[in-house]
Amino acid sequence: MSTDAPETPALGASQSPDVAWTRIAIRLAFAYFGLRLAAIAFFVDPAIPPDETTHVGRILAFATTWGIPAASPENHALGLLGHRPFLYSWTLARLAALGLDDLLALRAINALLALGTVLYGLRFIRVVSRDPRTHCVFIVLLTNTLMFTGVGASVSYDNAANLCAAAAFYYTASLLCEGRGRDLGALLLCLGLGCLSKRSFLPLAAGIATLVVVHERRRLPDWRRFAAFGRPLWVAVSVVLLANVVLYGGNLLRFGRLVPGFEQVVGTEAALANRIFARDHVLGGYREGRLDLAEALAATARIPHEGDRRSTRAQLGVLQRRLQSGDDWRLDLPRYTYWWTRIMLDRSFGYFGHKVIRRTPADLVAFAAVFLLAIGFSASDRVRASRRPDRQARPPDLTRPIAAVALAYAGVLLFAVNRPTYLETGLLDAGVQGRYLFLVWLPLLGFVAVALCEHAPQRLRTPLAVAACALFLYGDGPTFWLRTTSAWFGG
Numbered sequence: 001m002s003t004d005a006p007e008t009p010a011l012g013a014s015q016s017p018d019v020a021w022t023r024i025a026i027r028l029a030f031a032y033f034g035l036r037l038a039a040i041a042f043f044v045d046p047a048i049p050p051d052e053t054t055h056v057g058r059i060l061a062f063a064t065t066w067g068i069p070a071a072s073p074e075n076h077a078l079g080l081l082g083h084r085p086f087l088y089s090w091t092l093a094r095l096a097a098l099g100l101d102d103l104l105a106l107r108a109i110n111a112l113l114a115l116g117t118v119l120y121g122l123r124f125i126r127v128v129s130r131d132p133r134t135h136c137v138f139i140v141l142l143t144n145t146l147m148f149t150g151v152g153a154s155v156s157y158d159n160a161a162n163l164c165a166a167a168a169f170y171y172t173a174s175l176l177c178e179g180r181g182r183d184l185g186a187l188l189l190c191l192g193l194g195c196l197s198k199r200s201f202l203p204l205a206a207g208i209a210t211l212v213v214v215h216e217r218r219r220l221p222d223w224r225r226f227a228a229f230g231r232p233l234w235v236a237v238s239v240v241l242l243a244n245v246v247l248y249g250g251n252l253l254r255f256g257r258l259v260p261g262f263e264q265v266v267g268t269e270a271a272l273a274n275r276i277f278a279r280d281h282v283l284g285g286y287r288e289g290r291l292d293l294a295e296a297l298a299a300t301a302r303i304p305h306e307g308d309r310r311s312t313r314a315q316l317g318v319l320q321r322r323l324q325s326g327d328d329w330r331l332d333l334p335r336y337t338y339w340w341t342r343i344m345l346d347r348s349f350g351y352f353g354h355k356v357i358r359r360t361p362a363d364l365v366a367f368a369a370v371f372l373l374a375i376g377f378s379a380s381d382r383v384r385a386s387r388r389p390d391r392q393a394r395p396p397d398l399t400r401p402i403a404a405v406a407l408a409y410a411g412v413l414l415f416a417v418n419r420p421t422y423l424e425t426g427l428l429d430a431g432v433q434g435r436y437l438f439l440v441w442l443p444l445l446g447f448v449a450v451a452l453c454e455h456a457p458q459r460l461r462t463p464l465a466v467a468a469c470a471l472f473l474y475g476d477g478p479t480f481w482l483r484t485t486s487a488w489f490g491g
Helices: 020-043 052-062 087-096 103-128 132-142 146-152 157-178 181-197 201-215 231-255 262-266 275-287 293-301 306-325 333-349 361-386 399-425 434-455 458-475 477-483
Strands: none
Touching: 020 103, 020 132, 020 146, 020 477, 052 087, 052 103, 087 103, 087 157, 087 181, 103 132, 103 146, 103 157, 103 434, 132 434, 132 458, 146 157, 146 333, 146 434, 146 477, 157 181, 157 201, 157 399, 157 434, 181 201, 181 231, 201 399, 201 434, 275 293, 275 306, 275 399, 293 306, 333 361, 333 399, 333 434, 361 399, 361 434, 361 458, 399 434, 434 458, 458 477
């Protein structure tokens, strides 16, 4: 479609008629999410959220310069500062330099990023669905995922990456619906900004780019669509893409990796000042026989963070039992996939930081059932649609191809990141973080909402939607406040 063609209504739906009760419910869900973010940001101790003290330290280090801070003994504890995605720390450092440098102010900024993610989520679901009930269910599910709320109320680069991903999925859906050049430009900008925020955004950017090329392969050669960006967007996209080339291309040329290891930059001895590197060094040394158990425990005692000391001691215990048993402890791929999925569910719908809230087996079954039912209803709807004589006239369901990108990203985490780590370390949950899936949380929950509200049998749609919303609602706010103790709040 050329850019000068008249615009047609998107599948979604900013132009769809909305009923009053769904608008009210969406606003209430949004306000409730904001209140929970504020409560967690105000009350939770900074030692609890994952890596928050490190992120705050990096922001303050970036605030001392307009560029990238040079590695020095004073900041080695913060890990790698240069040669890695820097946009989050650099941007918040500019605000910190204006006086917004205390923890509560930084958490408030991150809460705004989380709220922005939800706003883009609402725009996304209105593009892929015309049903106001679907919009409402989607927002309730999105704003009541416990770990998503917990990360949103803490200082973390995940919030910037999640916002970039949410915007990218919105512009992807809009582009696939209408083929507008400005959507393509905005999408490229979001992908570039995401890659400058977090390196795990790279496979997501590749997946979205692949979807766009395959879906738009007949329209991409129309270069007039690129001209429709407008000069400011052209300049922004060019600068961001150039920054990515300099960052990742420079690392490949100098270190042979997209992002170098900390020890490649400062050396092993200096890198030991960083708690994450120190933990991995202890575990690797014990596993490879360079350290005996007593030496490993002594080195663990020197790790500066109590949460890391505790987890390292637990992981040493697992390694000791496996090394002593001599049995082949490696799980085959199907069994590992099962446990990986279970851990991911636990660490998405529970809380996993330096303190944890674990879900019960019954909880995990309930959350898994929501996704499995959605898959079943979507598949059955696809079969029914293929048999209808008017199937060519039906608008395309964009939740399926976009959810396929999300599943491909999850597959990268499973097969290219977490399983190799498991085979190397012997630790089943090493590096498995539910928050890593939040980059693709929008398409996954969008797929669920559409399946439950539009693909399920008519008589089941309302009961299933209500049950799913009730499960998520109880699984977030009430679960958090019932399961936490005074230790979470500095008591």
